[in-house]
Amino acid sequence: MTKNLVLAIETSCDETAAAVVGEGKHVLSSVVSSQVDIHARYGGVVPEVASRAHVDLIAPVIAQALIEAGIDQSDLDLVAATRGPGLIGSLLVGVSAAKSLALVWKKPFIGVNHLEAHLYSCFLEEPDLELPLVVLLVSGGHTMLVAMDDHLSYRILGQTLDDAAGEAYDKVARYLGLSYPGGPAIDQLAASGESKIDFPRPMLNEGYNFSFSGLKTSVINYVRKHPETPIEDIATSFQEAVVDVLITKAKKAVIETNAKGLCIGGGVAANSLLREEVLDTCLKEGWQSFVPSRLYCTDNAAMVAAAAWRRYNQDGPSSLFTGADPNLQLLE
Ligand code: KG4
Ligand code: ZN
Numbered sequence: 001m002t003k004n005l006v007l008a009i010e011t012s013c014d015e016t017a018a019a020v021v022g023e024g025k026h027v028l029s030s031v032v033s034s035q036v037d038i039h040a041r042y043g044g045v046v047p048e049v050a051s052r053a054h055v056d057l058i059a060p061v062i063a064q065a066l067i068e069a070g071i072d073q074s075d076l077d078l079v080a081a082t083r084g085p086g087l088i089g090s091l092l093v094g095v096s097a098a099k100s101l102a103l104v105w106k107k108p109f110i111g112v113n114h115l116e117a118h119l120y121s122c123f124l125e126e127p128d129l130e131l132p133l134v135v136l137l138v139s140g141g142h143t144m145l146v147a148m149d150d151h152l153s154y155r156i157l158g159q160t161l162d163d164a165a166g167e168a169y170d171k172v173a174r175y176l177g178l179s180y181p182g183g184p185a186i187d188q189l190a191a192s193g194e195s196k197i198d199f200p201r202p203m204l205n206e207g208y209n210f211s212f213s214g215l216k217t218s219v220i221n222y223v224r225k226h227p228e229t230p231i232e233d234i235a236t237s238f239q240e241a242v243v244d245v246l247i248t249k250a251k252k253a254v255i256e257t258n259a260k261g262l263c264i265g266g267g268v269a270a271n272s273l274l275r276e277e278v279l280d281t282c283l284k285e286g287w288q289s290f291v292p293s294r295l296y297c298t299d300n301a302a303m304v305a306a307a308a309w310r311r312y313n314q315d316g317p318s319s320l321f322t323g324a325d326p327n328l329q330l331l332e
Helices: 036-040 047-069 088-105 114-125 165-175 182-190 213-225 231-257 272-285 302-315
Strands: 005-010 015-022 026-034 078-084 109-113 133-138 143-150 153-159 261-265 288-290
Touching (some): 005 047, 005 088, 015 047, 026 047, 026 302, 036 047, 047 088, 078 088, 078 302, 109 114, 114 133, 114 143, 114 261, 114 302, 133 231, 143 231, 153 231, 165 182, 165 213, 182 231, 182 272, 213 231, 272 288
Parallel strands (some): 133 261, 261 288
Antiparallel strands (some): 005 015, 133 143, 143 153
């Protein structure tokens, strides 16, 4: 029987997810109910629609996670939920559900930082990764280079000054008339295109911060001027520019911080080219690397359980007065 079981809940954006994980690494179940189909017709997440869908989905998703794990509530040691950052209405559903269950079942509760959860998706599958590490966290809402000196101890080396990498993918995809979310759509198209357009690499040699808004605008301007260009070539060239910037800065960060390796997390870590480049770079340099399975890159509750278990062992439970915080920072 797996011990130290955490039931974790994730509702920060448009995925309603619940997972049961033992000791932050043994995944007994990980259920993700995506609202993509609901939001696709609007071309992006509609916050009010998302929170209402979470209300409908949260109970069945939690029940399914317990059933798939083959346990009942009496086997649980901790109930966790993402408490920020994210959409306030969405976060409130998960936090309220987790606190209510913890209270009724007489279990401790812990509120989890969504960004810390993305960082911990690497340790979920590879718990013995050696520190210090550099983690490139790339999602729809964030783009950050994080120096992880020890467990739960971070330094933010740089972050985006405007659009997150995933946001740039989504906006370019929307302009190109592709389906939402744009990241997977561009990734798929890029596989059959050629890298013919030399899009700018913003802030390539300027420290660790990122800026993707100018790149997005230059793709849009290029398509306006050259409407005959195959969409696949636009996708390939845009993707190469994004990944080039991400890898160049991540590589520099590993060297300058004397880290033992490089890991990635967040939805954009599901990107084919980024995954390939991280593994190739680390192999060439003799660095440790880890690329989480795609299902643990995009929002899921198993990564929340991994972070929750670490935090709980270091800091103990959160108070039941803990609320959702849409603007929660990594270093709080
Ligand atoms: O981590 P995530 O699920 O949610 C946030 O916390 O933001 O990330 C979602 C983002 C979206 O912008 C989506 O387009 C992007 O991740 N994404 C990808 C890929 N799969 C998801 N971007 C590029 N390539 C992909 N294969
Ligand atoms: Zn996320």
